[in-house]
Amino acid sequence: MSVNIKLNDMNYRYEVYQIVSLFHSLEEITFSKIEKDFCIDIEEKFIEISGKDFTKNFEFNEEDSKKNQIKRYIYYYFSKLYSKELPWGTLIGIRPSKIALNLVKQGYSEEEIIEYFNHKYLVKENKVKLCIKVAKHEKRFINTDKNNISIYLGMPFCPTRCLYCSFASNPISGNKNLVEPYINALVKEIKELSHFIKLKNLNINTIYFGGGTPTAVGDSDFEYVMKNIYENLIKDFKVTEFTVECGRPDSITKNKLQTMKSYLVDRISINPQTMNDNTLKIIGRNHSVEDVIDKFNMARNLGFNNINMDIILGLPGEKSDDVNHTLDVIKDIAPESITVHGLSVKRASKLYEDLKLNKNYELANQDEITKMYDGAKNMAEDLNMEPYYMYRQKNMPCNMENIGYSVLGKECIYNMQIIEERQTIIALGADAVSKVVFLDENRIERFANIKDVGEYIKRIDEVIEKKKALLETLYK
Known part of the structure; x- marks a missing residue:
């Protein structure tokens, strides 16, 4: 399906697209100068918006920029047209x-x-x-010293590819031949950047090992990577926080948990996304609710006292009662933090492809989603958690947010640093994006590693040298 808009002034195409997409998030939006579904006429002193149902005129004033007024007036029009108000209004930014x-x-x-x-x-x-x-929570953690950095490491393999996933995540069953060469390339990048960090006398604040799923590889491969992270990025530094996003319960073993303990991991994430077995099958996960609870208890028994759990609200077929069940189970096992995501339909995901092909997924409406978020907030409060970081994504059908809750002292510092963008993040691995923060200039330079795993392996030397060259502009 598509929404066609006649727009007389293409200079404002981006602003028009931003707001119309809030109300048509799963549809293609096209523009032309001939009669279409909607006509938007932007003149010097007014804007006229019309469709088959009604027409509305708005006059511009001098109190705000013309672009902001255009967005507000388009929002007013579509909000009235569909009798729908969005919680974040016209705010598009992810932070x-x-x-x-x-x-x-x-x-x-x-x-x-x-x-x-x-x-x-x-x-x-x-x-x-x-x-x-x-x-106000983040304010206490925001970085002010350019020599304080964080490290991100990516493992681009997963047991399966989830229905909603758009990341560089490769099902491990069909990519086993890439695992060893990838790990060797990653370790090379770890060692080279460790040398640079030591040479420049930088301080590693936090380390986040994500993916993909870091624990998707075998026990010995995982131990090899962890050993190199420890020896090159932890042993000679005063790291405040070391997180491993274990993610999939079916990828977690006792050996991997013991490996993490021995190499000083102090925060892990075990991500059920839902505690309903039927939904787990729909979204392409091999684990069960029982697996989540078993692996959580295993980690507890091994001494992990800072465990996060991710959930997604608005998964296909789920109503607020289904989410309440998920929240009840999580409340019973009591992790230290919970990250609440709203379903985002990314264009690179199988979910988006299926929706384009008119596969019948029942997605929750605004009222149901609001109930889900309220339930998550209440559960977090019952566990004495406070909201500590937030970000938003495009193509969230109900225009909500992703929010992290934590008990005091168990926040993920890395999450706050990457959202507030006041600390340089050196990212290692395929598709990992480094952010070099020039605090004095209030400027950020980004460097994206090669996304394709095979190309990353082949061109690892080039990746390393280009990244070091960018970092050299800050740490001369």
Whole structure:
């Protein structure tokens, strides 16, 4: 399906697309200068929006930029057309807490910040209050020293590819021949960047090993990678936090957990996404709810006292009652943190392809999604957790957010650093994106490693040298 828009001034195409896509997130949006589903006429002093149901005129004022007013007026039109108000209004950016934190630093009161978000972006008051709460929590952790860095490492393999996944994640069953050469290339990158970090006398603040699924490889391969992480990035540094995103319960073994313990991992993530077996089958996961609980208890018994769990709200076929069941099970086992994601339909995912082919998935409506988020908030409060970081994604059908809750002292510092973008992140592995932060200039330079695993392996020397060259511009 597609939505066709007649637009007289293509200079504002991006702003129009941003807002229309909030109401048509799963449809193609096309533009032309001939009559279509909707006509948007942008003149010097007004904008006229019309469709088959009604027409509306809005006059521009001098209080705000023309682009912001265009977005607000298009939002007003479609909100009335579909009798639908979105919690984040016209706010598109993925880091709303950065806006709130900047206003907090400038001394704005909570009431003034609420007014700012509402006037400029039409954001609902409850979302602004959540944003402020996150910003105030993050404020204590934000980096101020360019010599403090964090490390991200990626393992681009998974037991299976989930229905909603758009990451560089390769099912391990069909890519076993790539595992050993990939690990060798990754270890080479680890060693070379470790040498650079030591040469420049940098401080490693946090390490995050994600993917994919780091634990998707065999026990011995996993131990080899962990040993090299420890020897090159931990042993000679004062690392505050070392997270491994174990992810899939079916990839976790006792040996891997013991390996993590021996190499000083102090935070792990075991991600059920849902505690409903039927949904797990639909989204392409091989594990069961029982597996999640068993692996969680195994980690507890081995001494892990900082365990995160990820869930996704709005998975195909799930209603608020299904999510309540998930929340009840998680509440019983009581992790230290929970990361709540809203389903995002990414164009590179099988879910998006299936929806384009009209495969029948029942997706929750706005009311159901709101109930799910309220339930997650209540469960977090019951476990004495506070919201500590937040980000948003494109193509979230109900325009919500991803939010991390944690008991005090068990926050993921890496998550806050990467969202607030005040610390350089050196990222290693296929498709890993480094962010070099020039604090004095308030500027960020990005370097993306090669996405294809085979090409990453072949061109590892080139990847290393280009990354070091970019880092050299900051750490001369």
